[in-house]
Amino acid sequence: MTVQTIPAPAAPLRVTPASPLFLREDEIRRGIELLYFGYTAMIRGADAILEAQGLGRAHHRALYFIARQPGLSVGELIGLLGITKQSLGRVLTELQARALVEQQVGTADRRQRLLRLTKAGAALEARLFGELERSMARAYGEAGQQAVTGFWAVLMGLVPPDDRPRVEALQA
Amino acid sequence: MTVQTIPAPAAPLRVTPASPLFLREDEIRRGIELLYFGYTAMIRGADAILEAQGLGRAHHRALYFIARQPGLSVGELIGLLGITKQSLGRVLTELQARALVEQQVGTADRRQRLLRLTKAGAALEARLFGELERSMARAYGEAGQQAVTGFWAVLMGLVPPDDRPRVEALQA
DNA sequence: CAGATATGTCAACATGACTGTCCAAACCAT
DNA sequence: ATGGTTTGGACAGTCATGTTGACATATCTG
Known part of the structure; x- marks a missing residue:
């Protein structure tokens, strides 16, 4: 699972360094744009696989977080994705119909449905x-x-302080 | 226009630093998650304004890039947004109907429609x-x-090399 | 037992992407 | 000047993913 196959180049990618006046509009805009293009570029690779399966990004996000926290409840997943119960319901129903995700009744609280990936889902x-x-x-x-490290620090800074614990919690 | 109102704190936000084995799955997943949560957190603030106007994120992206590169052509905007002519067409028609964006016929190439924000659009x-x-x-x-600087470097690294010049070009 | 909570489901709707097709104007090369 | 290409606009239909609202069921908790 570990990936060490891509060696860091001797000289890191050169970008214009942030200036001491790094809160100027230009440098803010640079961050906004890089965040937009970087995010979409990262996602793009998975889209082809998803399309071949007839799935969308919403399915991917659900699969991702279920893989990350096996046994999480529907409510926790709703909280992470920031969508409504109804929206997630549709996605989850499809994933279960395809036997990519399975539920088990919660042990402590039997109202909960704990989510796991099946072998095929994994x-x-x-x-x-x-x-x-x-x-x-x-x-x-x-x-x-x-x-x-800087990349992580700025991104964590974007997350409102109240939401940070939830992001940190993924790093279990 | 310059923003210097937010002073950098004496001690920067502490995040777990990247380890020497920073290509391990855990650290990759951390980047994926922070990118997802950071991006959505940044966007969130604008959504309320957009909703009040009856506009969506697609309109925002168009406004953003027209503001960034006044006088860019429809084709250039399509290239930046990575969407189809038809998808952009609807957005642009709405923005013009609301007098937020205006067109002018290209000077060098009269087929082109060069886009600018109106006063209200700006x-x-x-x-x-x-x-x-x-x-x-x-x-x-x-x-x-x-x-x-690290934030920029990683994000630029996410962008496929062929697309990097287009991102850099925005930094005119 | 009563109320709150976790989840599921049905229906209707909005947004923003897509494809496919057709058309007009303008550019460019032979 | 003719013909092919490029730039853009328009119309029609579809899909994915989000939204509200309303209601049902099972379960937990005081």
């Missing part, structure tokens, strides 16, 4: 993750270890 | 930008100048 998620990983690993490698 | 875009800026400036400030 295999599909692994393929999708592979695409994201390929893109992200290349970017990490080109930018270098120190840049990755 | 005002709306400024309000929307203000929301993104507030979020991004806070994140920059919390993370610090060096982190911002």
Whole structure:
């Protein structure tokens, strides 16, 4: 599962460094644009796989978080995705119909439905993750270890403080 | 236009630094998740304004890039947004009907329609930008100048090399 | 037992993407 | 000047993904 196949280049990717006046409009716009293009570029690789399966990004997000936190409840997943019960319901119904996701009744609270990937679901998620990983690993490698720390710091700074614990919690 | 109102804190936001083995699956997943949550968090602020206007994110993206590159052609905008002519057409028609965007016939090539914001369009875009800026400036400030450089480097690394010139070109 | 909570389901709707097709104007090369 | 290409607009239909609102069921909790 570990990926060490992409060696970091000797010289990290050169970008214009942030200036001391890095809160100027230009540098803010640069961040907005890179975030937009970087995000869409990372996603793109998985889209082809999804389309071949007749699935969409909504399915991917559900698969991703179920893979990340096996046994999470429907309510927790709704909280992570920030969508309504009805929207998730449709996605989850489809994933179960295709036997990619399975439910089990909660042990502590029997109202809960705890979600897990089936073998087939885990295999599909692994393929999708592979695409994201390929893109992200290349970017990490080109930018270098120190840049990755900065990347995380700025992104965490974008998340409203109240929501940060939930993001951190994924890093179990 | 310059924003210096948010001082960088003495101690930058602390995040777990990337480890020397920063290509491990866990650290890749951390990047994926932060990119997802950070991106959606940044966007969120503008959504309320858009909704009040009866506009969507597609309109915002068009306004953003027209503001960024006044006088760009329809084709260039299609290239930046990565959508089809038909999809952009509807958005652009609406923005023109609301007198937020105006066209002028290209000077060199009279087939082209060069796009500009009207006064009202510029005002709306400024309000929307203000929301993104507030979020991004806070994140920059919390993370610090060096982190911002790393943030840019990783994001640029995500963009396929062939597309990088187009992103750089926005930094005119 | 009563009320709150977790989940599921049905229906109607909005947004923003897509494809396919056709057309007009303008550019460009032979 | 003719013919092919490019740029853009328009119309029609479809799909994916989100939304509200209303209602049902099972289960937990006080």
